[in-house]
Amino acid sequence: MIPPFTAALPEQEIQTVTAAVEQILHSGQLVLGPHTTAFEKAVADMAGTRYAVAVNSGSTALEIIFRFMDVRGRVVLVPTNTNYATAIAAMHAGARVQLYDSGLYPDITDIERRLTPEVAAVVVVHIGGYLSQQLPHLAGLCKRLGVLLIEDAAHAHGSTLGTRPAGSLGYAAAFSFFATKTITTGEGGAITTNDPELAQMARVYRNQDKDDHGRRVVVGGSWRMTELGAALGTAQLDHLDSDLRHRRAVIDRYSRELSDIGLTFPALHGQISGHKCITMLASDINRNTLREKIFAAGVELARGIYEQPLHRQPVFCGLNIADSFPVADDFAARHLCLPLWRGMTDNTVACVIDTVRRTVAADT
Ligand SMILES: Cc1ncc(COP(=O)(O)O)c(C=O)c1O
Incomplete structure (x- = not known):
């Protein structure tokens, strides 16, 4: 029987990951260590952004972006053709989600129709890793209206539109590294962005809200990626x-x-x-x-x-x-x-x- 997909790693990668796991276990540093830093660098390189922040899932990556934007009570436009997580993340952050029409690509006319002054963000999802040719037009439109364009790049590791990588086409993007994705950390996600403030605050949100002085400043959670997951992801990003x-x-x-x-x-x-x-x-x-x-x-x-x-x-x-x-x-x-x-x-x-x-x- 030919399966639809398998996430089994090739032998060489298994050896690389096994060596990294041994090193992590000896070091005793299981979170927020050098493997997470290396993974974040590789993700930022893939997305062509200045920053990548690793978290425990793609859902969390989305929620952190929406929380940082403070979408409470504001409208976030979400495609109807997507994973449940795209909408739920915005709802958890307090947004009023409105669905727009989309198939493989977003229906730009339907988005334009729904772009009222109440809209804080438009989310596009690169279904299956396919990028719409109309994204630059949509990005221009959002910029003129002061609306943030968010990419749900959960399926789009390494996808590009021409030479522009997924993850760099809007204000911020969320990648998923769940077990079925082309790059996986078992469970995992990352935020990519060029905004230093979002990147800095994302690190606060993921670490039980502690800022550099140990004070609680925002509503986040235990949303870190493990070092083991980061090592697994880095081994795949190398190829x-x-x-x-x-x-x-x-x-x-x-x-x-x-x-x-x-x-x-x-x-x-x-x-x-x-x-x-x-x-x-x-x-x-x-x-x-x-x-x-x-x-x-x-x-x-x-x-x-x-x-x-x-x-x-x-x-x-x-x-x-x-x-x-x-x-x-x-x-x-x-x-x-x-x-x-x-x-x-x-x-x-x-x-x-x-x-x-x-x-x-x-x-x-
Ligand atoms: C389009 C899309 N967005 C978000 C997510 C959520 O990612 P995660 O499962 O890592 O939370 C998924 C997961 O499959 C997805 O397919």
Whole structure:
């Protein structure tokens, strides 16, 4: 059975991490040590920002940004096609969340319609690691209106728009290093920004609110990354470029060899993290039936991102879920994620292509 994804590390990295773990255990410094510092430097390099602050999850990274901005009682625009954490983080920080329409990319027209003076921030999510070509336009618009653009870059490690890395396109960004991400620390996250004040305060928020004098000054938590997690993440970041190239080669091959059977692949405008390989099905193909048949033929496809956008999640019934979100509903119904991971062999890719081709042909 071919899985949708595996996070297993190659042997060389396992050895690097094992050596680092031994060193950490001997040192007795399990948090806020040299491995966290090295990891933060590598993350800032990846994102092209002056600062990166490591925390215990992507959700926390988002919440710290919103808390620092003090969004209490103000509107934060969040795409409906995202992980629950994007909206919940803003809500925990006291924001009035309003959903806007989005599929693979944000619907800029819908954002423009919702940009009232009450809006403090617009969040964009780089779904699967794909970056919208309209982000510079959106960033310009936000700047003119004095609204902060926040990137939820949970899927976008190493993605770029042209030469501009994800994580540097707005005021601040949140990365996730959860177990399913292309770079993982098990659980983990990071804030990237060029604002020294946000970076400094993020370090306070994550460390139970203690400032340099041990005084409690803000509402944060025990939100640190462990040294063990940081060492694990750094070992993967050391190979980011070659891993990105490999994932990209797989995506390009899928696109070359599956585009003639009713699958449409998004055009790419830079590097892509390869968190997901997304393809859109022709509207006469039933996604769930196709996925079941592909599974029966030996290839497991992951659930989509996301098949139930936030406006279809019961927990968000207090938000503007009665609005219409046609872009999100269409994306939710028609997209498919093909298997992808960094150690994927040519033979495995060929097997996926052959299985998908045969199944689609038999179905149509
Ligand atoms: C788009 C998006 N934002 C935020 C998060 C939250 O990250 P974490 O699970 O590290 O808290 C996730 C997690 O999967 C995500 O997919």
